[in-house]
Amino acid sequence: MDEEQMYIKCEEAKDPEYQLPHSPVSEKIKNYLAEKNIQLYSHQADTVDHVLEGKNVIITTPTASGKTLAYALPVFEGLIKNPDATALLIYPTKALTRDQLLFLKSLDADLRARTKPAIYDGDTRQELRSKIRSTSRIILTNMYELHHILAWRAKWGDFWANLSYVVVDEAHRYRGIFGSNTALLLRRLRRVCNYYDADPQFLLSSATLGNAGTFAETLTGLSFVEIDNDGSPRAKRTFRIYSPQNKSSISAAAELVTAQMQAGMQTLCFTRSRKAAEITAIRCREEQPAGKIASYRGGYRPAERREIESALKMGSMSGVISTNALEVGIDVGGLDSVVISGFPGSMISVLQQAGRAGRNRKDAVITFIAGQNPIDQYYARNPEAFFNAPQEEVILGIHNPYLLSSHLLCAAAELPYRVERDRQYFGEAAADILESLKDAHLLASTSKGYVYCGGDNPAQNTPFFGMDAASWSVRCENTTLETMDENQAYREAYFGAVIFHQGERYRVETIDADLRIIRVVKTSDIYSTRPIIRTEISITSREKTRRHHNLIVNYGEVQVSSHLCGYSVIEYDQIVTSCELDAAPRQFTTKACWITIDEECGIAADAFPGSLHGAEHALIAAMPHYVLCDRSDIGGVSTPFHNDTLAPTIFMYDGVKGGIGLAEKAADLFADILTFARELVTGCPCTDGCPSCIHSPKCGNNNQPLDKTGTAELLKYLEGESKKPLSINNPDVNSYYRFQP
C-alpha cells in the first residue's frame, strides 16, 4: 500500500468523566456497582435519572460508550421495585439479541432481580414460547417478531398489561422505509398496551444524529429527552483514507486485510454487498491458512453465524469480511483494526463500523478504502469532508398510505379500531384510509369500532414485515445453504447465476417458484455473473411541480417495471460474454421526481444519450447525501425520449412500493443535489468517465452509453438553469404569456 495515496488523521485518547445519579437507586443496584467497581459515566448517570423521573429518553453517545448499561440499570431498578413489571427490548438483528441476552442474564443474576430474561423471536422453539410469555419479565425480540406477536394479543395479555419499559436499541437503524414501518408498529404496540391501561416508557439508544429528538418523537409518537453528554473514555484511533490506483477496491481490501493479519492484527473488514464480502474473502483465503478468515453476512444459517462471532471474540479467527450485518453492537471483543471497503451509505454506518475497533481502550487503526463509485472517490479527493460531514438526519414519516393502510388493518385485527380513541396514534390521515378499507370489505364497522374481516392474515401482507413468507431458500443437494428474499432471488439467483457462499461457488440449476427453492450445484469455474436488468418507467399522475428558478422538477406517481433480460459472465473483472434470459418483469407503483431537458441545451446529438445517462448516474450518486437513504432505496431511469413527457427525461424514484418521501424531498433539494453531482463529475480527473464519476456499480445497462464531457456540460447547464432567474420563455411555467399582446 502506497503511503502517498493515503490521508491520515489521528483521534487522541480521551479521559472518562464520572458522575453519580441524583435519584435514589435501590440497595441492590448500589451494591452491584460497588461490587463490580463500576463508576457511572456522566451520560449513564443522566439516563438513570431521567428514566427514574418517568421520562422517555434517547441516548446518542458513540459506539462502545456503555449505552447498554445506561438503559439496563434503570430498567432493572424499575423491575426490582415492581415485581410484576415487564420490559420489552427490541434489537435490529438476531445476532445482537443473542449477544445482549448474555449480558442481561448476568446482570439479572448479579442483581438477583428474577426477571428471567429470554429471547422470543422466529428461532424460539414452539414448546418454550408459552413459558417465556408467562414467566419472563424481560423479553428480547426484534421488530419483525413484534409485528407478528401483536396479532396474538390475547396470549400476551399479562405481559402487555404490566409492560413498563420498551427499549429500542440501535434506533437510528429504523430510518427510511423501514423506519416508517417501525414507527407505525410502535404505535400499534402503544395502542395495545394502553388498552390494558399500561403506558410503557420508551428508552432509545442510537448513533449520533442531527435530529435525535424529533426522530425519537416521530418513531414513537411521544416526547423525549436527548442524552448526548458522552462521559466515556476513548482509545487513540488512527483513521486512514486510501484510494487504490490501478486495482479494484476488492483487491485492495483483500491485500490490506491479508497484510494486517500477517502482521498479527485482528481485522474486521466491512464491504458494501454480500457478493463483495464473499469475493474479498476468497481473495484473502488464497494466502491464509484455513480457519483464520471467514465471510459473514445475512442469509447464513444462524449456527454458522454464531460460530464465526464466537471465533472472532475468542481470537481464533483473525480476519472476518462482513457486510453491515456485523455493524451493530455485537460484542466481538476489542479488534485491532477495521477496514471499511466502500462508503456504507451513511456517516452513521462509518462511525459504527469504525467503532468495532478500539474497544477496551486499545489503540486502533481504521482504514477507509474508497471504492470506484462517485461518493467514495469524492471523499478520497476531499478527505476533510469525510471527517467534517454534518451530522446526519434520519427521515421517516407515518403518512405513507401503503404502510398506513397495512398497519391499520393489523391494528384492527388486534383490537377493534375506534376512530376517536385511536386518532392519537395514527393521525387524521387514517380516517380516509379506513373508509376506503371498509369499501374494499377489509374492514367492517361495528358498534365496537372497525373490525378486520379480510380473508387472510393482515400481518403477512405488510410490506417489509410480511416478508418471511416470501423467503426463498438456496439448496445444494439436500442442505440449505442460505435464504434470500424475493427481490434478492430475482436479482441474484436467476437461472445460470453464480452464487458465492463461504468461498465456494455454486451455479443455479433449477428454480422452483412454487416452493421458493433455488437448487444449485457446486462449480469450480472461476467466473461470476452479473444480471442485466432493464428498467422502464411510466408516469401515472403528476402531483406537483417544484421550481428551482428556471429548472422545473416534477413529482408524481410512476410505475416502474424491471425486467431481467440476461446476465454477463465476468472473469477477472472483465465481461467475457452475455447470456439472454426470459424472466417475467417485476412491476410496482411508486413516487418519482423527474426533469425534462430542452434538446437545445447545447449538447451534440450523438453525445446526448451518453450525457443524459451520465447525469442520471451522477444525480443518483448525489441524492443519498441530501435525503439520507441508501443508494439501494432509490432508482433512476433516463431516456432521450419518454412517451409520457415527450422529451428527454431523467427520473429518480423511490425503490419501495408507494414511495416513502425520498423523491419528494429530492424535488425540494434538487438544486443542491445538482451542484453536488456537477462537482463530482467536474472534479474527477478522468477523461472518458470512470467508476469514480459517472459509472454506476448498479447500472442495469452495464454503464453504456456514457459520455463524460457531455455529462459535465449537461449538469453545468442544468445547474445554470437552477440558478437563473425565471425565464418568460419557458412555456411550462409561465402564465404571463396570456397578457402579452
Add this chain to the structure above:
Amino acid sequence: MQTLSKAFIPGVFLKTEIPKAGYGEIPGTYEIDTPEGVCLAKKTTWVHSGYRISEERVRDRCMRELTLVPGIGPRRAFELRRKGHIYLTDLGDTCWGDSASEIADVIENDTPKDICRLFQDARRGNDPLLLGFSHALPKEDLLYFDIETLGMFQSPIILFGCGFWKENELTVVQYLLRDIKDEPAALYLTNQLFRKHTHVVTYNGKGFDVPYLNNRLSYYGERTVTPNLHFDLLYPTRRLYGRDMPDCCLGTVEKYILQRPRTDDLPGYLVPEYYQNYLRTRDVSKLVPIVEHNELDVANLSLLLKTECEAVYG
C-alpha cells in the same frame, strides 16, 4: 374395536322444522335483540332415539384401565389381567398398590372432570372411554358446537352453530351475521349458551372452534369460556374408525360411519368465499348453503357422539 356394520345403529333421525318467513331467502330465521346489538337466529329441532349409560358403568369401565397407573403399559396390563387383576382395586398387593388405590379413589368418588384429568396425565385425554360421560350426565348440560369463519384466525366468526337438548328434542340454534357488525351480539348469545350448558361436544373443537371463539371474545374485551368437559370427537373417531376411512373429515365420517352421505352440500373450504361474496353482493342465496351445511354438522355431532358411545359401551 367395533366393526363398521356393528357400530352403525340406524337411529330415528327426523328434522322437525316449521317453515317460517325469515331474512331474505333463508326460511326460519328471525332477529334477536341483545345488549350487544342484533343478530339473526335460526332454530330447528331434531328427534332421534334416546340412549343412556349409567354413570356407574362408565366409572366401572374406567376402573379396569390398569394402564392409568404409571409404570403399567399395555403389555403388563395384559399379563396382569391374565393373572386375574381386572380392576385397579385388584392391584392392592402388587407394587403398584398405592398409586392404583389413589387412582381408584378418584375414579370412584371424584367428579368426571377429575377423571378426565387423570386420563390426561396418562396422555389419554381423548380416550373414547371418556365419551361415556356425555350420555351419563344430564344431557341438558351438553352443548354441541360448530362454527363457520372467514378463514383466517383473526377474522370474524360468521356463523355459530349450537345444539342442546330440550326434553327429548335436539334444538339447533344458529346465530348468523347479516353483517360483521352483528358479531358482538352473536358472541353474546353464544357465550350465554356456554354458561348454561357446561359441557361441550365438538369435532376438532379443542384445536379450532373453542380457541377461535375465545380469541374473538377477548378481541372484543369479553370474558372467555372454559367448558367443564370437552368431548372432541375427532380423536375418538380416529381411534375407533381411522383405519377404515380415507380421512377423518366430518363429511367422510358421515358417509362411512353414519352412512348419511351428504348431497348438494357446500364443502367447508368454500364457506369464506361464499360469505365474502354475500358481503359484496348482498345476495342472500349465498348464505343458505352455509347455514344448511352448519346445521347438519351440529345435528350430526349428536348422532356421531351417540354412535361412538354405543360402539364403546354396546
